[in-house]
Amino acid sequence: VDNSRELPNFLEAFSRIKGRKLLIHGGGKKASELSARLGLPVRMHEGRRITDQETLEVAVMVYAGLINKQIVAYLQANHCQSIGICGADAGCVSATRRPIQTIDYGFVGDIHPEQISKSFFINLLEQDLVPVFAPITHDGTGQLLNTNADSVAAALAVALSSAYKVHLLYCFEKKGVMRNVSDENSLIPEITPDSYAQLREQGYIRDGMIPKMDNAFAAIQAGVFDVVIGSAAQLSDIVAGKHGSATRCHPGKDAFK
């Protein structure tokens, strides 16, 4: 979503995916741009935005407004019937404002996975409507909250895995998990819990990739069929299951026991 030239191509490829699907998006760069134009300081802590009242309003406007509805309009143009929602809609994803410990993240929500309204999502999916989800949640008392899009995606994937075989795809600008970030040809095509432990020990997976991988395997542990990490530009190849188009995390042989 941060690349307005690539977005229509990505959404066209997304439209062609067969089967039930939903799209969870972020939009951090556009929110930062708008904050800058409004003279609001962008404050981050460990990759997470600190969200005061004005920053929350920017997040709601950009995520749930501009980006969400632009995505929906593009999908409609591709004959993909979609509906743009956030966690407040039908109360489908609720959260609690993160408690203040060493740092006050402001209006940032941590999801209640057990309160996700599965029936609402299943109902949309069974009507062939594609939910397009903006990572804004609510606390049930009228307060909107900014929520991490990756966490929302994982929680929704887990929640829906009791009803469907769920593939969770994380799309970003890289081809996948690389052995060497500066070597385009060092993609790791598959990771299992065993190989993850090895790769981590050998130092190939480190820093910001560790929480992502931990989340991926936690989602698999909780019922998601597999988690694929790859480039938005490669979506068609990834969906076709082309080996080497992305990094696929799966439970390994143990899963079939």
Place this chain on the structure above:
Amino acid sequence: VDNSRELPNFLEAFSRIKGRKLLIHGGGKKASELSARLGLPVRMHEGRRITDQETLEVAVMVYAGLINKQIVAYLQANHCQSIGICGADAGCVSATRRPIQTIDYGFVGDIHPEQISKSFFINLLEQDLVPVFAPITHDGTGQLLNTNADSVAAALAVALSSAYKVHLLYCFEKKGVMRNVSDENSLIPEITPDSYAQLREQGYIRDGMIPKMDNAFAAIQAGVFDVVIGSAAQLSDIVAGKHGSATRCHPGKDAFK
């Protein structure tokens, strides 16, 4: 929605309305404020906003984002299960960019009433979900369009009148249609097509009220049961049918022939 202190009261009263209902909102003042903060000129022509690309983005952010999701979160807090949508969602309300004649309104849409997806709205209503509609539409090719909220409300009321007995309520800051705008006690409690013709001839209804009245009687002609024009602050009394709480436009005795 331009009054952040009154909005929660209005939404609480709205939540208490029995029966199936939907809410169509605008948000012009907040959009103008954001435009001003971004240094965008606000250009109006005959009460309609001229919408260039940047102004459209502001409208989408404010209407479909900030205001829409804030309303939904408040309604959820009042145990009113609601879902915030715009015309792009599920392709429910499509429009055509207004043709350039003497003036180019920019990205402003005129609704296709015959293309309103009645089944989508009926489906939500029958699930006890209250649609909260932001007046942003789309043209089917991926272009979002800014659309007049009063026109959307009338078109949705007409479309749904084949399935339901529809009361269309226009809420604004005045008590209703007044004989004398500077006299609080000059409310006209009822208007029929006959009395409308008289009131207009006598000069009591004029200027901007004429298109509003014309639209009200056109909606009634097209199947809407009645059209009530009143103050947002009086919503409970209006819904209770309290005489003198608002102006009720209805077809008069002729309707019962």
